[in-house]
Amino acid sequence: MSFALTLKTRLFDRTSNESLMLRYAQSGDRVLLTKLYDTCGNDLFHFVLTLSDPTLAKDICQKTWLKVIEKKHLYQHTGQFKAWLFTLARNQLIDELRRNKHNISDTVQLIIGEQNTEANIDDTAFSVLFDHALLALAFEQREAFCLQQEGFSIQSIASITHCPAETVKSRLRYAKANMRKMLNKYSGEHND
Amino acid sequence: MTKLIQHSDDELEKHYAKRKLQHSAPASIKRHVLAKQQDNQSTAYIFRRISYVAVAASTLLLMSLLLIQQPDQVSKGIDYQLVQLHTLDTNTESCSDCIKNRYANHYNDYLAQKKTYAAHHKTKAVLNLAIEGWQLKGCDDEVLQLSNELIAALSNIQQIDPQINSGDAVEIAFDQTGIILGISRSGNHLRC
Numbered sequence: 001m002s003f004a005l006t007l008k009t010r011l012f013d014r015t016s017n018e019s020l021m022l023r024y025a026q027s028g029d030r031v032l033l034t035k036l037y038d039t040c041g042n043d044l045f046h047f048v049l050t051l052s053d054p055t056l057a058k059d060i061c062q063k064t065w066l067k068v069i070e071k072k073h074l075y076q077h078t079g080q081f082k083a084w085l086f087t088l089a090r091n092q093l094i095d096e097l098r099r100n101k102h103n104i105s106d107t108v109q110l111i112i113g114e115q116n117t118e119a120n121i122d123d124t125a126f127s128v129l130f131d132h133a134l135l136a137l138a139f140e141q142r143e144a145f146c147l148q149q150e151g152f153s154i155q156s157i158a159s160i161t162h163c164p165a166e167t168v169k170s171r172l173r174y175a176k177a178n179m180r181k182m183l184n185k186y187s188g189e190h191n192d
Numbered sequence: 193m194t195k196l197i198q199h200s201d202d203e204l205e206k207h208y209a210k211r212k213l214q215h216s217a218p219a220s221i222k223r224h225v226l227a228k229q230q231d232n233q234s235t236a237y238i239f240r241r242i243s244y245v246a247v248a249a250s251t252l253l254l255m256s257l258l259l260i261q262q263p264d265q266v267s268k269g270i271d272y273q274l275v276q277l278h279t280l281d282t283n284t285e286s287c288s289d290c291i292k293n294r295y296a297n298h299y300n301d302y303l304a305q306k307k308t309y310a311a312h313h314k315t316k317a318v319l320n321l322a323i324e325g326w327q328l329k330g331c332d333d334e335v336l337q338l339s340n341e342l343i344a345a346l347s348n349i350q351q352i353d354p355q356i357n358s359g360d361a362v363e364i365a366f367d368q369t370g371i372i373l374g375i376s377r378s379g380n381h382l383r384c
Contacts, residue, residue: 028236030229037222045217058218065225069232127214130207149208179204 017081025072037065040082043150048089050134050146052097060096064089083152087160090143133182141175144168315365318382319375321358328364328375331382338372346375353377 017039024032044064049057067088075084134142140161147157154172158165317328317336326343328336346352351374356362361382365374 028229028233030226030233033229034222034226037225041217041222042212045221046212046215049215058221061217061221062224065221066228069225069229127207127211130211134208134211146208149205176201176204 018077018079021072021075021081021084022077025075028072033069036068036081040085041065043082044085044089047086047146047150048093051090051093051139051143056093056096060089060092063092067092080156082150083156083160086147086150086152090160129183133179136182137175137178141171141178144171145175145179148172315363316378316380316382317362317364319356319358319360319362328362342372346372351375 017036020032020036020039023029024036041061045057045061048060048064051057052060064085068085071088075081134145137145143161144157147160152160154165154168157168161168317330320327320329324337325340326338328338330336343352347354351365353362353376356375356377361378361380362375363378364372365376367373
């Protein structure tokens with residue numbers, strides 16, 4: 001029983017993102033990076049896309065993965081790989097938004113504007129309504145909500161976003177409340 | 193759409209996951225990242241090879257330098273002992289001459305010892321006290337004068353009988369070279 005458990009743990013450890021990243025940091029093996037990308041690539045892109053636009057999201061994701069290649073020796077085993085990856089991406093995104101003199105709230109407005117045109121195509125589509133509700137959230141609330149949906153704990157979100165855990169909790173609460181409110185509103189409008 | 197009004201956390205998660213499926217990362221990101229990784233890997237490989245060659249070359253250079261310097265160090269390490277010659281051996285005798293001379297010397301010594309023994313083999317004498325000191329008179333009217341120092345020395349090592357009186361017959365012990373080693377009273381009278 002214990003042997004099976006040990007074997008299972010070993011096998012699990014070998015395929016975990018942290019183990020893959022550690023091995024990649026040591027060997028620089030392309031296969032390991034491919035595995036990591038396959039595991040986290042879509043999650044990262046969706047997170048960045050939700051906080052920006054497709055072009056910027058693509059650019060940020062590329063830069064983030066290149067940073068993983070260049071700074072692989074800086075990865076610490078104590079941390080969760082996905083949290084490290086998302087922290088890198090978020091920092092890049094914030095830098096990029098500041099460099100382009102985008103106010104974070106302006107970005108939200110920009111995205112909402114873009115999505116509104118798409119929403120007109122099929123107003124009844126459920127996914128579009130959800131998109132509306134999500135993208136209408138304030139940047140910090142959207143960020144906290146996305147990170148929670150990606151499976152991060154409150155502490156991890158606090159660490160990624162560099163703010164206290166209480167603030168994260170508050171943002172999450174407001175994010176969910178606002179989403180419900182907006183979904184209600186949109187659904188009410190569509191019903192009319 | 194009215195069911196959206198009661199959006200639970202689970203429903204929000206479900207909608208989020210659905211949205212994520214609709215926005216997967218473009219394949220170009222992966223291609224770009226892996227191409228960059230390939231470049232890095234080949235560059236790292238070249239650098240690694242160069243470093244190996246550099247290490248091997250420097251090791252060889254170090255060893256050759258050590259080998260070049262080693263003979264000098266050995267010659268510096270030897271301490272020569274300075275011997276000053278004051279005289280030169282001018283003896284031109286051959287080895288056989290040396291042996292002959294040595295035999296001749298030994299033979300002379302032997303003859304001298306024999307002569308001494310012949311002179312003093314008469315170990316019996318009469319002890320007389322004269323004005324000059326103690327004397328030993330042998331059968332051939334030869335008088336042997338004993339010095340006070342000899343008497344004192346023999347007394348110290350208890351090799352002279354303290355009960356001897358003047359006119360007593362004594363036995364004299366000589367060594368090979370004729371030196372008196374002891375004087376003891378003889379039970380018999382001297383008969384020449």
